[in-house]
Amino acid sequence: MTEGTESATASRPLHRRGLFDDARLEAVFRRRVERLVQRPPSRLSRQLQALNYTLMFGVGSYMVLYQDYGDRPHCFTGLRKWYFGKVDSIWTLSSEEEQELRDRGRLR
Incomplete structure (x- = not known):
């Protein structure tokens, strides 16, 4: 290898000789890559x-x-207490609702 070609490839280590020698082929390659990026999913x-x-x-x-x-407190303890408090309030009756159902005879 002569020193002129050696320094040209040394400055561009990923450029292999002969890969992009034809400008037309390089343009086709770059267009295809750009088209892949621009394509919608x-x-x-x-x-x-x-x-x-x-x-x-x-x-x-x-x-x-x-x-x-486990039983020890962890970083999600506060969020869990809040969440399960909300879930319990949805699935349980308040004292007013419970008394109203007792008055109607629908709850023992």
């Missing part, structure tokens, strides 16, 4: 992305709210 890709976000939200929610971390 396919329907399947969008569906998989939606499934991915749904699964991430579900698994994250499970791990924060329902995963058993």
